[in-house]
Amino acid sequence: MSKEPFAIDEVFRRLRIATAGLAKAAMFDLRDRGFDTPFEQLVGSLISARTHDETTLTVCLRLFAVARTPAQMAALEESRIRELLRGTTFADVKARDLRELSRRIVEEHQGVVPNTLEGLTAFRGVGPKIAALTLAVGFGQPAIAVDIHVHRIVNRWGYVSTHSPEKTAEVLSETLPQHYWIEINERLVPFGKFICTGTRPKCSTCVLLSMCAQVGVLNPR
Incomplete structure (x- = not known):
């Protein structure tokens, strides 16, 4: 034809x-549920890697009921984060990376998530797609x-x-x-x-x- x-x-x-x-795609679903800060979008995007959207949403809602800011996340033990991430792929690695990037945001960036591709990909576990989602949905920047x-x-x-x-x-x-x-x-x-x-x-x-x-x-x- x-x-x-x-x-x-x-x-x-x-x-x-x-x-x-x-x-909806998981990050946009989270946004529309009120989890739209750059940190929440960064965390959600990292969790979503190689994980179905339905699982990502469930895990994020469970995690955000406990910690929604870099300081709150950094204060959790890695084992506690890993427990909250149950169901996602590579929970051990993601728990390690989430706690580490939360600590760095608090200590190196005064609790503010970097708003550049270079700044975001400097965190372990954050690649170009995760960074782009964070910039796009969390910051509203064209990405x-x-x-x-x-x-x-x-x-x-x-x-x-x-x-x-x-x-x-x-x-x-x-x-x-x-x-x-x-x-x-x-x-x-x-x-x-x-x-x-x-x-x-x-x-x-x-x-x-x-x-x-x-x-x-x-x-x-």
């Missing part, structure tokens, strides 16, 4: 409709957080042609209008989980089918 021109403004208009009733869903979908669209999330983030920073930098993760995570899935995406009922190049799609529904 012939395709319409790929118009990014129309894409986002349709994405908002398509994802309106779907479960592109690329996970497997964002990477897969923008390549399927034919909007980018890249082989890693890191390269996708780089290319998107050059091509995607800045006012969509935060929203792209908010929309594409649920869109990728429930519609544009990794295998057998639901192309036949997708609102973007008329514009999507369907790059690499072999067996759609």
Whole structure:
């Protein structure tokens, strides 16, 4: 079938409709529940690494019932943090990293979370995606957080042609209008989980089918 021109403004208009009733991406769900400070978003983003959103949300709510600030987190024993992180992947490592970054924020940054990519990635356990989520959702700064869903979908669209999330983030920073930098993760995570899935995406009922190049799609529904 012939395709319409790929118009990014129309894409986002349709994405908002398509994802309106779907479960939110974890960091945006936490934000909308009132856990929107830079520290809470940094902690949540670190917990979310290699962990399903549903588990991330449960674990974060349990942890934040006990500690919501760097000082409160740093005051906890690592074993207590590990206990509160039960259910997440790599709980031992994340407990260590959360306590350490909390201590450093208190001692080296006067309790204030750094608001730069360089400052955030200086903490052990914080990579570019975690830093980007913190900047975007916690600080409201234009930043592109690329996970497997964002990477897969923008390549399927034919909007980018890249082989890693890191390269996708780089290319998107050059091509995607800045006012969509935060929203792209908010929309594409649920869109990728429930519609544009990794295998057998639901192309036949997708609102973007008329514009999507369907790059690499072999067996759609």
